[in-house]
Amino acid sequence: MRRPTESPGRVPGLSRRGFLAAAGAGLAVAALVPASPAAPRRRLLQMNGYPIDAETPLELLNTYITPNDLFFVRHHWNPTPPDLATWALKVDGEVERPLALSLSDLKTMPRASATCVLQCAGNGRALHRPIVPGVQWKYGAVGNARWTGVRVKDLLERAGLKAGAKHLHTFGSDSPPEKVPPFHRSVELEKILQDGIVAFEMNGEPLPPLHGAPARLVVPGWAGDHWMKWLVRLSPQPSPQTGFYMDVAYRYPKAPGEPGVAFKPEEMSPVTELFVKSSITEAPSTARAGKPVTVRGFAFSGAPDVAKVEVTDDGGATWAPATLSSEHDPYAWRLWSFAYTPKRVGKATLYARATDSRGNVQPKEAVWNQSGYLYNAWPSVDVEVRG
Numbered sequence: 001m002r003r004p005t006e007s008p009g010r011v012p013g014l015s016r017r018g019f020l021a022a023a024g025a026g027l028a029v030a031a032l033v034p035a036s037p038a039a040p041r042r043r044l045l046q047m048n049g050y051p052i053d054a055e056t057p058l059e060l061l062n063t064y065i066t067p068n069d070l071f072f073v074r075h076h077w078n079p080t081p082p083d084l085a086t087w088a089l090k091v092d093g094e095v096e097r098p099l100a101l102s103l104s105d106l107k108t109m110p111r112a113s114a115t116c117v118l119q120c121a122g123n124g125r126a127l128h129r130p131i132v133p134g135v136q137w138k139y140g141a142v143g144n145a146r147w148t149g150v151r152v153k154d155l156l157e158r159a160g161l162k163a164g165a166k167h168l169h170t171f172g173s174d175s176p177p178e179k180v181p182p183f184h185r186s187v188e189l190e191k192i193l194q195d196g197i198v199a200f201e202m203n204g205e206p207l208p209p210l211h212g213a214p215a216r217l218v219v220p221g222w223a224g225d226h227w228m229k230w231l232v233r234l235s236p237q238p239s240p241q242t243g244f245y246m247d248v249a250y251r252y253p254k255a256p257g258e259p260g261v262a263f264k265p266e267e268m269s270p271v272t273e274l275f276v277k278s279s280i281t282e283a284p285s286t287a288r289a290g291k292p293v294t295v296r297g298f299a300f301s302g303a304p305d306v307a308k309v310e311v312t313d314d315g316g317a318t319w320a321p322a323t324l325s326s327e328h329d330p331y332a333w334r335l336w337s338f339a340y341t342p343k344r345v346g347k348a349t350l351y352a353r354a355t356d357s358r359g360n361v362q363p364k365e366a367v368w369n370q371s372g373y374l375y376n377a378w379p380s381v382d383v384e385v386r387g
């Protein structure tokens, strides 16, 4: 195939680097180069690396479905959403028939939905000690939503997935400021063929721009960095994607180490499944001895279900089971409540812990790591018990 010799111009939704990658991957150059020089894209130029990052107040995460307008937002840089009029999802790489599907094409395919948790790998980073750099998420970089679209499996079958493919490379339309590496990622095909959805609806509404309109990847049970927003291209390949967001970021220690001592690259593997975790969203600050009060929260895991949530008021010597609400779906969170009757006057510290359907138990301490990923220590609240 002819390699472009001059600047390809600015193609909506495709950076020059993305263009070269696409050209290298066998897309027709003619289809990508506009006939006449394209006008510069009408958008602001980002001057530094500060993105849009916003978490949900913990006490508002008290419903099974997190409303769209309260759902946390995590962008690596200012979004440059695709032009909805010309948007197409390209499927190329290890396939027999490369595709370019419009939103209406996608909507003619069989629908699939999943109600599940989206949590940023860095949720709880602010709670690690010693402190680690990065967005100082506390509790609310997580939400539970109903995602609707088409199965990745159906898309890849339509394109004629070849046997040699093992990793799905994913690309969004956002592009970083100068000299910053692009947010290019890949997901293991085995996982994405089982559970992956290209979603164009969130909680029954068209996917909002902040959450990746017109379509994003949904990877139930896996951390948010896999959930590519503003999707423009899927490319099955034999090897994982390379680059900063694969080789340096989103890596977690294989075994715990000394807090504050950075792990070496070979001591870490990619972040994939979420860890079992409960959070407390509601608890009284005061109570009376002998009178029950209600403590509430949610719990989820990278396993499809939560088996139980327990509460202790003696530092973990004894645990009592919380009541799980009846609403649940694979990889969704489970709301729980606990009627606590304090016995003694004084300060009571309550801790919660969840156990998932594979028997993983939420640990008292999270594993410190220099990126502050997957914090999941027991949450606690203090209650002042009066006589």
Ligand SMILES: Nc1nc2c(c(=O)[nH]1)N[C@H]1C(S)=C(S)[C@@H](COP(=O)(O)O)O[C@H]1N2
Residues within 6 Å of the ligand: 071, 072, 073, 074, 075, 076, 077, 118, 119, 120, 121, 171, 172, 173, 174, 183, 210, 211, 212, 223, 224, 225, 226, 227, 228, 229, 230
């Ligand atoms: N294109 C693109 N997709 C992206 C990101 C991004 O910066 N660009 N951030 C990822 C990260 S790290 C997370 S946690 C989720 C956050 O999704 P939300 O903003 O819908 O909550 O999107 C993921 N998908």
Ligand SMILES: [Mo]
Residues within 6 Å of the ligand: 074, 119, 120, 121, 122, 224, 225
């Ligand atoms: Mo994230």
